[in-house]
Amino acid sequence: MTTAGFRVLDEKSLIEYIKSTPSLASKLGNEVGDLKIKEVGDGNLNFVYIIVSPSGSIVVKQAIPYVRCIGESWPMTKERSYFEATALKRQHGLSPKHVPEVYHFDRTMSVIGMRYIEPPHxxxxxxxxxxxxxxxxxxxxxxxxxxxxxxxxxxxxxxxxxxxxxxxxxxxxxxxxxxxxxxxxxxxxxxxxxxxxxxxxxxxxxxxxxxxxxxxxxxxxxxxxxxxxxxxxxxxxxxxxxxxxxxxxxxxxxxxxxxxxxxxxxxxxxxxxxxxxxxxxxxxxxxxxxxxxxxxxxxxxxxxxxxxxxxxxxxxxxxxxxxxxxxxxxxxxxxxxxxxxxxxxxxxxxxxxxxxxxxxxxxxxxxxxxxxxxxxxxxxxxxxxxxxxxxxxxxxxxxxxxxxxxxxxxxxxxx
Ligand code: ADP
Ligand code: SR1
Ligand code: MG
Ligand code: MG
Ligand code: MG
Missing domain, CATH: 3.90.1200.10 (Aminoglycoside phosphotransferase (APH), C-terminal lobe)
Structure with missing residues (x-):
């Protein structure tokens, strides 16, 4: 699926994406040689990955242009990612103890990098x-x-x-x-x-x-x-x-x-x-x-x-x-x-x-x-x-x- 610079990431291509994105790589201590990546999205709409390096962790969320739980027959703007990133930043500013910090946002790719809310959460x-x-x-x-x-x-x-x-x-x-x-x-x-x-x-x-x-x-x-x-x-x-x-x-x-x-x-x-x-x-x-x-x-x-x-x-x-x-x-x-x-x-x-x-x-x-x-x-x-x-x-x-x-x-x- 491509629309002007957008591509759906998977666990493999996400590694390359992280390597070429300093704001994400730095949160992993720039140790991007041996990343552990897992897709954990259990929501209705998007893909969510947990990425762990020997010296850090992040979550990457990508919006795809349809409703995940229904499939491509229900198209949905991936611009939702822009509003999610904007709202997260504003809400984090207003209630920092209760909203994860946003590390990175890429509007073309509809990708948000944010704090990994770690277990036992x-x-x-x-x-x-x-x-x-x-x-x-x-x-x-x-x-x-x-x-x-x-x-x-x-x-x-x-x-x-x-x-x-x-x-x-x-x-x-x-x-x-x-x-x-x-x-x-x-x-x-x-x-x-x-x-x-x-x-x-x-x-x-x-x-x-x-x-x-x-x-x-x-x-x-x-x-x-x-x-x-x-x-x-x-x-x-x-x-x-x-x-x-x-x-x-x-x-x-x-x-x-x-x-x-x-x-x-x-x-x-x-x-x-x-x-x-x-x-x-x-x-x-x-x-x-x-x-x-x-x-x-x-x-x-x-x-x-x-x-x-x-x-x-x-x-x-x-x-x-x-x-x-x-x-x-x-x-x-x-x-x-x-x-x-x-x-x-x-x-x-x-x-x-x-x-x-x-x-x-x-x-x-x-x-x-x-x-x-x-x-x-x-x-x-x-x-x-x-x-x-x-x-x-x-x-x-x-x-x-x-x-x-x-x-x-x-x-x-x-x-
Ligand atoms: P959707 O928009 O598809 O509902 P969510 O943002 O709710 O996606 O994320 C889906 C799942 O991914 C959540 O239920 C949670 O288990 C996990 N998740 C999302 N964001 C984080 C995060 N920042 N830290 C840890 N886990 C997360
Ligand atoms: C197709 S409806 C999907 C639902 O999941 C989201 O989390 C919202 O609650 C939405 O209504
Ligand atoms: Mg959800
Ligand atoms: Mg409800
Ligand atoms: Mg959602």
Whole structure:
């Protein structure tokens, strides 16, 4: 596959590429004679290589011009790599402890070189399936989301700074269209790409397609996704985009980044925690009923929202006198008005997050791309049972989201 200087790399040609790229070779201590290279991409879209030399290690990610999990029949711009590299750099600047450093970017080749997030880091989704508790996860994710969302919003930026950043990321249009299709449209209609645990969920999938209230709600969320240029969002912040140890949390894979509604990130993360929660009964066995683990996931949902709220509003407090042009300073100087503004902003963000969480759950059960949380449950009756409970919760959540005032109310619905 070649288009004006682009070629798909493999383990062999990547060695030559690294040898001729000083910014990568230097991270390997320039010891490029005996490199160990392994392709580890387990995501839906791209190729990811781990490269280890005797004195260093890196990860190289290459975007190819189609959707990897479907094949060449679904073309997809490899320019996504540009937006991923740009977002990674910006997010690393805003939340350096939770985003890998970018060492190299080659737009022609759609290649990003970045820090190898070394073992014992694993993908969070895998840890959630294995039943591992991560005591700092909520704190770290709240910090990542508060920093990246607050500092790229009009609460911190001038309208001129914000508009030019919005314009830059507007060009990530193909990735946005993919989300519009697979999250907000396909699950609610007949689509060749949809799938579900058949025959057990046949009538559940049909019920989603025939639910007029749900379709109106998802249309509203789709409008918000397309129209609300609130902050630079990661755009795909599910539990497969987070790598963890007990001490460390790293957000990767922001190729869907653009200026969109903050709730899309908060909701993606919380919605995927709820997917993990509903999958637990399928992973329970005689040795472990997973009850305690379910309680930990629920606590993590609550802590994520509550800590995010705290960190985000405290950044807002600190930067009230800053360059942000969303509100007049005289509003901030009036304690009652400032409280009112804060409450209004945060409750809307909460309801957006709940709506997007629900949409992200529904698409993983009746849409094209499923999650390992459920797919790894081999007993199909059990799997369908877990998926149905998650789906029913998500449908309710989407419809009733505006009636919730606290995350505790949401958790009661899940339990
Ligand atoms: P995709 O865009 O195809 O989903 P990801 O960026 O999610 O690709 O990467 C796929 C997999 O590669 C991840 O699940 C993770 O296992 C591994 N990976 C990606 N980036 C890194 C990194 N910087 N360090 C270590 N492993 C990584
Ligand atoms: C064809 S849909 C592929 C999905 O994988 C990515 O990680 C995004 O979630 C996208 O929706
Ligand atoms: Mg990924
Ligand atoms: Mg990706
Ligand atoms: Mg999702």
């Amino acid at each position: 694993i993908i969070l989704r895998k840890g959630l399936i294995a039943g591992v508790e991560y005591p700092l996860l909520a704190e770290h994710m709240a910090e990542f989301m508060a920093n990246t969302l607050f500092y790229t919003s009009l609460l911190y930026l001038t309208t001129t700074q914000h508009k030019s950043a919005v314009a830059e990321f507007c060009a990530n249009v193909e990735m946005c269209r993919l989300t519009e299709q697979v999250v907000f449209s396909d699950p609610y209609k007949i689509s060749e790409f949809n799938r579900w645990t058949t025959p057990y969920l046949d009538s559940d999938a049909e019920a989603v397609r025939n639910d007029k209230v749900l379709k109106l709600e998802v249309a509203e969320l789709k409008s918000k996704f397309c129209e609300k240029t609130q902050a630079l969002i990661h755009g795909d912040l599910h539990t497969g985009s987070v790598m963890v140890t007990h001490e460390s949390t790293q957000a990767i894979d922001p190729e869907f980044a653009f200026y969109g509604p903050m709730g899309f990130d908060v909701g993606a993360f919380i919605g995927n925690l709820f997917l993990a929660y509903f999958a637990q009964d399928g992973h329970a066995d005689q040795g472990n009923d997973r009850k305690a683990y379910k309680a930990w996931i629920i606590d993590t949902v609550a802590d994520t929202w509550n800590l995010f709220y705290k960190k985000f509003t405290s950044l807002w407090d600190i930067h009230k006198e800053g360059p942000g042009e969303a509100y007049l300073h005289e509003i901030y100087n009036d304690i009652e008005l400032w409280e009112l503004v804060k409450q209004k902003y945060m409750i809307e963000l909460f309801h957006d997050s709940l709506g997007f969480a629900a949409a992200k759950m529904i698409r993983r059960i009746v849409g094209v791309a499923h999650v390992e949380d459920f797919e790894s449950i081999t007993d199909l009756v059990k799997r369908a049972d877990c998926e149905r409970r998650a789906l029913d919760f998500a449908k309710n959540l989407m419809k009733k989201r505006r009636t919730f005032n606290t995350i505790t109310d949401v958790i009661s619905l899940a339990q």
